Amino acid sequence: VKDLEISAQLREVMGAGEVRLYEPLSKHTTLRVGGPARFWVEPETRGGLANVLEFCAVSRLPVLFIGRGSNLLVRDGGIAGVVIHLNRGDFVELKVDGTELHVGAGIRLKQVAAAARNAGIGGLEWMEGIPGNVGGSLRMNAGAMGAETFEQVVSVQVVSSRGEFETLRPSEMQIQYRNAPTLRDRYAVSAVFRGEAASLEAIDLRLAESSHKRKTTQPIAASAGCIFKNPPECPAGKLVEELGLKNRRVGGGRVSEIHGNFIVNDGGARAEEILRLIAEIQLIAKEKRGIELQTEVQIVGVDDE
Ligand SMILES: Cc1cc2nc3c(=O)[nH]c(=O)nc-3n(C[C@H](O)[C@H](O)[C@H](O)COP(=O)(O)OP(=O)(O)OC[C@H]3O[C@@H](n4cnc5c(N)ncnc54)[C@H](O)[C@@H]3O)c2cc1C
Structure with missing residues (x-):
């Protein structure tokens, strides 16, 4: 009640x-x-x-x-x-202005890449294959193909946990590898991205490159992308593979055979099973190689009673 x-x-x-x-x-x-x-x-x-x-x-x-x-x-x-969840109204607006895109937090990165392409704006092609929206990608400082979100951000409109709006430039924000801590308690509402004028041929070439790379290196099964941040020593996926952990399974959760840093849900997996698998990988990486793997995936919520 x-x-x-x-x-x-x-x-x-x-x-x-x-x-x-x-x-x-x-x-x-x-x-x-x-x-x-x-x-x-x-x-x-x-x-x-x-x-x-x-x-x-x-x-x-x-x-x-x-x-x-x-x-x-x-x-x-x-x-x-x-x-x-911002997925309607004010939060899904998208406007092109010269080489800038003004986008709501609920716009998918794929849509940003497509709008940039159609306007002859280059540099945002890497966004094509990331299945997140603008808000989540700002919070995660998502990136691919050597680029990352905040390299192309002009400004972000945020709202505080008390409902006050403010526009921030990247220089006023704390931004790290796959993490924008400023957005932990101030939420992204919209952003302005800037690319550079480019020919359609050049843009299409980079889009095709990105899509080809993804198709050949990532599983299509249900996943949350990379589970671990890359440690300084080596890419996390390579480490998991070297440790012989591909295909290791707990319940419905399994390390992908295609990419060692992806855990896939083979159907009906529970969060608790995925968490156990993550803990096992972390323990083995620590014991065998002395490497502390940190999760990139955001773990939230409470356990089942
Ligand atoms: C197949 C696959 C491939 C992937 N490839 C890549 C890749 O190449 N590079 C990469 O970096 N990532 C990759 N990812 C991970 C993921 O797509 C990115 O991190 C993406 O940016 C997350 O966006 P999202 O909208 O899904 O965020 P969510 O998963 O919904 O949320 C992520 C975090 O952001 C917070 N958040 C969401 N919206 C807001 C907001 N408006 N303001 C503040 N905080 C907010 C959430 O609370 C959470 O902490 C991949 C994932 C999959 C499944």
């Missing part, structure tokens, strides 16, 4: 958009695991988002943003708070 009441209040403060109770997060993560979100919220406007955040702050409800869920491992007990 309390949850029903809270969801009605969320709907009221938010206005346009959608609120759902106990939404299964296995539906919203590419790894296809994870328990339910107590409250699943899709606001349509900046004002609605600000009101939701303010309500959560006052009501002491924890907040988590989810993009396309392609770098997330949600535990089996789900998320005991409010999960905010």
Whole structure:
């Protein structure tokens, strides 16, 4: 009853958009695991988002943003708070201005790459194969083919956990390899990316290169991309392969035979099984090579009771 009441209040403060109770997060993560979100919220406007955040702050409800869920491992007990998903209205706007793209946090990186191509803007081709959206990719400082998100960012509009908006330049933010800590408690709402004028032939060539590389080196099975950050010593995938751990399995979770840094869900895997597999790999890497593997995938939520 309390949850029903809270969801009605969320709907009221938010206005346009959608609120759902106990939404299964296995539906919203590419790894296809994870328990339910107590409250699943899709606001349509900046004002609605600000009101939701303010309500959560006052009501002491924890907040988590989810993009396309392609770098997330949600535990089996789900998320005991409010999960905010930006996928409509103000958050999916995309505008081209010269060699700049103004994009909402809910726009997929694939769409950014396509819009840049159509406008003759080069340099963003690497975004083509990353299955995340702009918000998640800023938070993760995602990258591929020697490029990373923040190299092309002019500015990011963020909203604080109390619902206040602010525009930040990269120089005002803390940005690291596969991590933008500034966006841990200030959430990305939109961004401006800058590329450079390029010919369609050159862009198409780089798009084809990116797509070919992915098709030949990554599994198509359900996964969360790279599980571990690359340690200074060597690429994590190579290490896992050298340790003979490809195809190692715990329940429905298995190290991909195609890429040692991918764990795939062969069907029906539970988060707890994937977590056990991760812990086993970390232990073996430490024991046999003295290397501490850190996870790149974001692990969130609570265990099943
Ligand atoms: C097949 C496959 C291939 C991949 N290849 C690559 C690759 O080449 N390079 C690479 O870097 N990654 C890769 N990834 C990982 C993943 O796609 C990227 O990290 C992506 O940027 C995550 O975006 P997302 O929208 O899915 O974020 P999510 O997984 O939904 O969220 C990731 C993190 O961002 C936070 N977040 C989400 N939205 C916001 C927001 N608006 N503001 C603040 N925080 C937010 C979440 O809370 C979470 O902590 C791959 C994944 C898969 C499944």
